[in-house]
Amino acid sequence: MLWGGHSGGLELRKRASGALALHGRFPYNTAAVLSDGGRTGRPRKEVLASRAFEYRVKDPKEEIHLLVGHDFGQPLASKSAGTLDIRDSDEALTFEATISPEMQEVTWVRDAMAAMSAGLIVGLSPGFRIPPERAVPNAEKVEEEDPALGIALIRTIYAALLYEISLVTRPAYPETQIEARNWQPTGGGVLLPETSTAGLGRTLNRWRA
Template sequence: MLWGGNLGTLEIRSEGGATHLSAVFPYGAETELAPGRREVIAPRAFAARIEAGGEIHLLSGHDYNKPLASTAAGNLSLRDTDAALEIRATVDGSTTWAADFLAAHRAGLIRGLSPGFRVEDGGDRVERRGADLLRTVTRASLFEISAVTVPAYPSAQIEARAWTASPETPGLSAILRRAPAYRWRA
């Protein structure tokens, strides 16, 4: 199973004791997985499994032992559009890991959005772009989507509330470079 992500947004709000989460995983955003290795998730790459009604989980940190919601439990819904995968969930903070996730998000520690998927046979294409390789995932089985601290893709980030990027808003890499623990990273 692969884990990855790209620029995404997550909003969490509490209402009547329940915590509601909404997130967007946009398609078509190219990211660098490693030097010279780029990847993009094509629009509706996850559509077949979502439309078939297969069970999909919302996890904390790609850990199946830390589920936050699932389609089978009825507290996770996914909407696949040409622009993005839209995620809506109700998270019950009564488990220790869900309470920890909610506290970590409130503290600004969890900002990554990362899907766990398997690429189906014939579900990708690889092309050379100069010295680099670009892999486009066109068909993949989505099994889970996770809130993570450090996403597999450097550009993956979760922002709280209805955050909108503007030209003067620094990206995640600029924010991390200012943090003492990350100054050694270029």
């Protein structure tokens, strides 16, 4: 499982019923700096292209969780429970999670809400996998951000399988997460129109079968 990240985009409201409505927004086409490269390495950045998460978001049978800190032992909401509504657009992945009064009594939920109110939890981080090349060719592309200078590597993801979205204190990338990614420049192209929306679904369905 890989993690992505972007700061901000969280809003918490209380409904008349006593339930909490948590709204979140993860913008596409925004570069996240995974590593500054240190003294000898090269800076590494990652961009999630428009509708990169579309496949599992639009399929009602595909489960997606809202978690605290990428921990499946600390769930806040989920699609299957009917407490997580996720929507996709060219600009962003957005969601609304319903946190019932009963769930608000759970220790990790109470702690997470308190941390949000204190301004300590301000980030979102999706957990995802890249589909196999045989299933979705050109699902990702790695290139030099400035070929003339060769300063940074930038990895653009066009198709990914989203499994969870996490609330985090800040999007952070341990070295193990960074190294798990493919950083070999491909010089490849982007997904063609016929393989990006409906075509992506058909391709993944063949792979899943």
